[in-house]
Amino acid sequence: MSGIAAVGESYQKFNPRAYLQNNYMPPRADFGSEDCVVPWKLRCLAEAFATGDIHGRTLLDIGSGPTIYQLLSACDHFEEIIATDYLEVNREVLRRWVQDEPDGFDWSPYIKHVCRIEGKGEQWKEKEQKLRRKLRQILPIDVHQPEPLGSQLCQPADALVSTFCLEAVSPDRPSFERALRNITTLLQPGGHFLLIGALEETFYLAGEAKLSVVPVSEADVREALSKSGYHIHDFRSYLMPPGLKIGVDDVSGVFFVHAQKKPVA
Ligand SMILES: C[S@@+](CC[C@H](N)C(=O)[O-])C[C@H]1O[C@@H](n2cnc3c(N)ncnc32)[C@H](O)[C@@H]1O
Numbered sequence: 001m002s003g004i005a006a007v008g009e010s011y012q013k014f015n016p017r018a019y020l021q022n023n024y025m026p027p028r029a030d031f032g033s034e035d036c037v038v039p040w041k042l043r044c045l046a047e048a049f050a051t052g053d054i055h056g057r058t059l060l061d062i063g064s065g066p067t068i069y070q071l072l073s074a075c076d077h078f079e080e081i082i083a084t085d086y087l088e089v090n091r092e093v094l095r096r097w098v099q100d101e102p103d104g105f106d107w108s109p110y111i112k113h114v115c116r117i118e119g120k121g122e123q124w125k126e127k128e129q130k131l132r133r134k135l136r137q138i139l140p141i142d143v144h145q146p147e148p149l150g151s152q153l154c155q156p157a158d159a160l161v162s163t164f165c166l167e168a169v170s171p172d173r174p175s176f177e178r179a180l181r182n183i184t185t186l187l188q189p190g191g192h193f194l195l196i197g198a199l200e201e202t203f204y205l206a207g208e209a210k211l212s213v214v215p216v217s218e219a220d221v222r223e224a225l226s227k228s229g230y231h232i233h234d235f236r237s238y239l240m241p242p243g244l245k246i247g248v249d250d251v252s253g254v255f256f257v258h259a260q261k262k263p264v265a
């Protein structure tokens, strides 16, 4: 079985609820200080969109999983947001959130925090409803395919977002770089790409699933982006405090990149 096939097999045991518990609920997900990793991630995204440089008709989120935090600052800048994931269980979690079904994950701490740091006086329920209105498609994706969405995307997106996906689904650095090249075909030339990921992580847990992660450094990410034809506007790294290592992964840090696909020469 190929490395990519083995990754796909390992994801069959992925448990969205366990994944959310491990990474998005207190105490690990702490909003107590601006120096905590969750406020840091949300601030990176809010500041990128606050420049006013990133806007258009369609934003595509690659490997959304069961999460929506990564889309909160985008929803004022795009007409349509498209979420994607490899697993139906995750696409179903997102559909249930969009439909405001009962027993969904409570994203209100994240929505309230983003409204506060954006400083526009937006009420959190207003932002929640706006994102539900704009999140119009939830599509299957495989970043290891040359056409990751198959024939589902009629035209390239104006911007991409992707958080903790590429390194978590690639068995090695070459497949990480190929996956980045594949998803880049989904982005307009000149389009912006906001990428968040794990630094030097080798595994993470999601219920019964133990997923392998290809460890990447800042230099590895920069090289992969350069090979895929991006200009890097901003690259930030966050060093994980030791207290946050509780056994659900071995992540050493988190990176944030604001990159732009170079126009066709
Ligand atoms: C670590 S989770 C990231 C979820 C979310 N973006 C976040 O920020 O927490 C990785 C996601 O990649 C998805 N995935 C697995 N294999 C994939 C593939 N071949 N192509 C695209 N996504 C894949 C998984 O289903 C999972 O939702």
Ligand SMILES: O=S(=O)(c1ccc2c(c1)CN[C@@H](CF)C2)N1CCSCC1
Binding pocket: 023, 024, 028, 029, 030, 037, 038, 041, 164, 165, 168, 198, 201, 204, 213, 244, 249, 251, 254
């Ligand atoms: O935002 S995080 O940095 C985060 C959030 C999500 C993930 C990781 C880290 C690392 N493992 C990834 C597996 F791919 C998923 N964070 C980790 C500390 S507690 C709050 C969540």
